[in-house]
Amino acid sequence: MVKDSARSWFVLAVVTFSMFLEIGTIKGFSILLPDLKHQLDTHTWIIGSSISIMTGFGCTFSLLTDALVKIFSPRVCVMTSGLIASTGLIVCSLATSPFTLLLGLILTSSLLIQETVVIGILPDYFDRYFNAAVGIFSCGTALAILTLPLPIQILLDTYGWRGTLLLLSGIVLHSVPCGSLLGVEKKVEKRECEQIFDLSMSHCNSGSDDTHGLSDLPRRLMGLHLMTRLSFVTRVFVQSLACGYIITGWLIYMVSFAISKGASLKEATIIVTSGGIGMLAIRVGNTMLHKIMTYKQLLYLASAVMAISLSLMTVFTNFIVLNIISVIFGGAIGVFGMEMYISAKVNSSDSDHFHSIAWLHLSFGWAAILSGFITGYLFDMTGSFTISFNILAAVSLLATLSLAVGDFLIRSN
Template identity: 65%
Template sequence: MVKDSARSWLVLLVVTFSMFLEVGTIKAFSVLLPDIEQQLDTHLWIVGSSIAIMTGFGYTFGLLTDSIIKLFSPRVCVMASGLIATVGLIVCSFATNSFTLLFGLILSGFLLVQETVVQGIIPDYFERYYETAVGIYSCGTALAILTFPLATQLVLDVYGWKGTLLLISGIVLHSIPCGALLKSEKSRASDYEPILDHQSTSNDKGPQLSLVRHFFKTLGLHLLTSKDFVTRVFIPALVLGYTLTGWLIYMVSFVVSKNASLKEATIVVTSGGFGMMTVRIGIFLLHKIMTYKQLVYLASVTMTLSMILMTVFTGLIALNIISVIFGAAIGVLGTELFISAKINSHESEHFLAIAWLNLAHGLASILSGFVTGIIFDMTGSFTLSFNILAGASLVTAISLGFGDIF
């Protein structure tokens, strides 16, 4: 396959669209959250945790992506996951209780599996322009935050939350023709050497040892024995998952709790998307003046300070400015993590590195969805939960510093 070719840029559009769908769907649910909570007559934390479980399930299942693409092509994986996610959103639109909603959200989580697939194939298409490609497809996330909240609010006013989910399911269905643009052959099966060898079968313990080695290699558990991978990828991904998910799911409700209208709250969230979009478009310029570590340190501290300031200020102008800054910091950290995953893993392990990155993100997402929501239901305020999000943001800088020292 010719890398950095015209076809590579076409595939990049598919990857960007997939990122747009995934984050856009989560952000749409955050706008719909108050209406869903009221319609199902349940607690905020139950709906918020269900949305977070969607993220966590999708990323956890994505850990098997590397094995799945040896059996099926990326084209089949993307098309199948898009179809399942579409069905899940339709189920959500017909939900009459929390259990039906959770089931639909779990199916919708296959959008996250799709994301792991498309992120993992980027090194197959790009070499010289890899960092540029990461910056471009990361713009899909920013574009979703920039457009989905307001669009969801407008549709919500006309069709209600059930009709809105049906429309979103129609958009997600477009991932099927987009997936058809990917290559049809099975991916990178030849990059892996057979685990069993003649020496391992020469004694009784050989087969058992080979099974253990096969298990570790299939799931990429050996990556967690690398100090650099843990401190520069896995732990920062945990932080990003916890902070970003709390912001994505509860930011609208948080701003509404400051006596703002739902439309004003969605505008604040859109400001965050603007900041994220701006920094990701110009990420290549930041790489010219700052190193990877400097960018991560700056993003971590900025996320912490801006999250704290969100709990202090109540004016919409101030909240919009802070949201822009926070979105920019998230944009930097999210982009640098994918670049770091490639740097701190072998080329043949890229799918596994992305899968572990996303798994960390997903596990932290579940925790964030539950903790942030339950604290609000217990205290009636987002102040404590958002301060916890702020404290978590600083862990990225601590982890990177620990890795540098030791």
């Protein structure tokens, strides 16, 4: 197929919409968290952990997306995941207990599988403008944080949390017609014995005594060989662990954090929206950023700014100051999340890109589950988010340390 063509930009629009749906759904649940906690008569950490499990569950299964795309096609995968996610939100709207809510959230997690699919096919459509494409589809995250909090708050006041979730289900269902507009071609051409597992033909013809192909299966299917590369582990895997922990803690608990600082629910929603403004502004200027700095320099800078801004959030209580800090943090996490995808492409070959994105999402999901539990549990135990948000800041510094140690070891070798 022709890269950087008009069709490529059309596919990019589908990718951007997928990112918008995923982050918008997580942000919607974070705004509904206080009502869910009250209506289901449970603890903050239980609801927060359930939301993060939705992220983690979908990211864990993202390792299988390469095989799914080879068996079916990006079109089928995106349409099916959108339908399952919409059904999951309907189940959430009918929840009468935390367990029922968790069941619906697990179904909704298929949005994460959809995200891996659409990002994984991006190098098939872009070459020269790949960095610009990353900046554009990353704007889907920023737009969701910027545009959805206030409408969701209005819907919550008007229809309650059950009605709001039903409306979110309808929005997510739009990914089905969007997915139908993708091309029918598969990422790789189907071939006998190679269409699923990417094994060489010699393994198929060598007879049952040759076990090398079977032993090679996990590496081919899940890209395990990437985890033996120091550059990939320190610049992609650890960075996505940090990003998953930080952004999940912020997305799920920022509204509750602002309320604990004395803000009203609407003021807390505005503070979150400010973060979306910062994120969108920095991602629109993505191309210019890469003319000034490399992706590694941007990762260093973003992790340092995130650590400082998260620490300052625990100190100040003024509404205007919190909005300013939120804009700065949004810009920093916007750069950090965007550079992870560029780092994943730089530190893996084109044939490994699907696996690279899958491992990135897997580590993101594992960290998201931890963040959802630890951040909420510490609040329930202490009645304050101070310790939790300082831990988020410490994780940012660990990301910087990982980059520095990795670069030192790579140079020394």
